[in-house]
Amino acid sequence: MLAAVGSAVGLANIWRFPYVLGTNGGAAFLLVYLICLFLIGFPVFVAEVFMGSLAKRGPYGAFALFGRSAKWAKAGLLIVLTGFVISAFYSVVAGWILAYFFESLRFSIGHFHSKENCLNYFEALMQSPLKLIFFHGLFLSFSLFVLLGGVQKGIERASRWMMPLLFVLLFVLVLKGLSLPGASLALDFLFKPDWESLTGSSVLLALGQAFFTLSLGQGTMMTYGSYLEEKETIISTSLPVLFVDTLISIFSGIAVFTIVFSSGMEASAGPGLIFQTLPLVFSQMTGGAVLMLLFFLLVCIAALSSEISALEPMIAFLVDEMGFKRRKASIWTCLGSFLLGIPCALAFNLWEEISVWGMNVFECISFLTTSIFVPLGGLLSVVLLAYVWGMRRALNKLLERSKRSNIIVYLYLYICIKYLAPIFILCIFVHSLMNP
Numbered sequence: 001m002l003a004a005v006g007s008a009v010g011l012a013n014i015w016r017f018p019y020v021l022g023t024n025g026g027a028a029f030l031l032v033y034l035i036c037l038f039l040i041g042f043p044v045f046v047a048e049v050f051m052g053s054l055a056k057r058g059p060y061g062a063f064a065l066f067g068r069s070a071k072w073a074k075a076g077l078l079i080v081l082t083g084f085v086i087s088a089f090y091s092v093v094a095g096w097i098l099a100y101f102f103e104s105l106r107f108s109i110g111h112f113h114s115k116e117n118c119l120n121y122f123e124a125l126m127q128s129p130l131k132l133i134f135f136h137g138l139f140l141s142f143s144l145f146v147l148l149g150g151v152q153k154g155i156e157r158a159s160r161w162m163m164p165l166l167f168v169l170l171f172v173l174v175l176k177g178l179s180l181p182g183a184s185l186a187l188d189f190l191f192k193p194d195w196e197s198l199t200g201s202s203v204l205l206a207l208g209q210a211f212f213t214l215s216l217g218q219g220t221m222m223t224y225g226s227y228l229e230e231k232e233t234i235i236s237t238s239l240p241v242l243f244v245d246t247l248i249s250i251f252s253g254i255a256v257f258t259i260v261f262s263s264g265m266e267a268s269a270g271p272g273l274i275f276q277t278l279p280l281v282f283s284q285m286t287g288g289a290v291l292m293l294l295f296f297l298l299v300c301i302a303a304l305s306s307e308i309s310a311l312e313p314m315i316a317f318l319v320d321e322m323g324f325k326r327r328k329a330s331i332w333t334c335l336g337s338f339l340l341g342i343p344c345a346l347a348f349n350l351w352e353e354i355s356v357w358g359m360n361v362f363e364c365i366s367f368l369t370t371s372i373f374v375p376l377g378g379l380l381s382v383v384l385l386a387y388v389w390g391m392r393r394a395l396n397k398l399l400e401r402s403k404r405s406n407i408i409v410y411l412y413l414y415i416c417i418k419y420l421a422p423i424f425i426l427c428i429f430v431h432s433l434m435n436p
């Protein structure tokens with residue numbers, strides 16, 4: 001469970017959630033996102049963990065076993081590849097966090113004193129391909145280091161106290177944010193829906209975000225499920241993940257938007273949003289230099305446990321299906337992820353001009369993975385489980401191991417996994433194809 005929380009809580013909560021919310025109109029998006037989480041994200045989460053735990057293999061092996069055909073195994077491979085691509089662009093963003101962490105090590109955050117300074121600092125970082133590639137590589141080296149040392153001893157032990165600390169720190173930021181003059185505007189933005197601002201593509205984004213934040217649709221939870229012990233029940237292992245993950249996202253939203261509205265920044269700034277807001281408020285707090293250091297350190301750790309989990313399906317695939325030694329598989333996977341991340345880093349500077357469907361390379365990879373391939377991976381998993389393998393058989397097996405096995409849970413999972421998830425995902429796909 002701890003590893004799953006570590007995987008789920010990461011940049012999707014602290015970095016992506018506020019900026020996607022900011023570019024999609026706030027509260028209305030939040031509501032759609034919560035509905036997606038409850039009706040689709042969580043049931044798919046349970047389905048994926050179940051499939052992994054029953055097959056005792058990652059997506060490729062599990063799909064081959066449940067689907068009993070080479071076609072399904074190939075679908076499993078697609079899921080493994082999606083995770084691999086995610087690990088590349090994820091590491092580029094984690095590199096930005098690392099850069100801010102090193103900046104805060106200097107304990108001189110005076111240059112973040114105004115909104116313009118914050119914007120300029122972020123811009124300067126984005127304009128430097130060397131820095132971006134360096135920090136991306138450094139972050140992947142840390143990931144490789146932990147992967148080689150073993151997940152349990154390193155990352156799990158660290159997460160045990162790092163995660164609560166991150167939570168406390170975010171809470172301090174929320175309290176500080178609420179004391180700022182823009183607080184009520186921010187709360188309105190976050191909790192008073194303006195339905196006009198909601199478009200079909202924001203529903204797709206909300207679904208993608210729900211999947212991305214729970215690390216679904218790209219093999220992580222299936223692979224982690226395969227490591228679950230027989231005695232552990234799937235639902236009670238999964239619920240805390242959903243709860244902690246959602247709380248951290250909402251806290252991040254409050255912290256970021258109270259600062260945005262009190263300093264007159266743009267809510268729709270995009271991927272740079274947290275980098276342009278949080279340092280500003282740190283620079284105005286007593287002890288802000290230390291808090292900033294601690295904050296970026298903890299976010300680095302949260303990103304590290306997520307990055308490792310994004311790399312894990314590919315490593316498991318190379319070990320289980322291709323006969324690699326774990327050490328070699330980890331090195332090759334990290335190297336591949338590094339190379340793939342380079343175009344994402346260049347998208348902000350040297351390759352700025354290149355645009356695909358109106359997006360730069362980074363946005364395009366991020367969109368294709370999180371909004372298309374991740375929901376597709378989830379769709380394939382539920383279709384395989386519910387229609388090929390058999391929904392009743394699956395639920396009986398799943399609830400056999402659960403202490404919370406009552407009729408409501410049964411019906412909720414049955415309806416959501418068998419009907420709502422596939423239909424909803426399909427509708428959103430069709431809609432987004434018709435309104436690109």
Ligand code: PHE
Nearest residue numbers: 008010011012213215306310
């Ligand atoms: N859930 C992670 C986060 O919130 C991102 C992630 C996606 C990690 C997919 C692994 C796999 O940051």
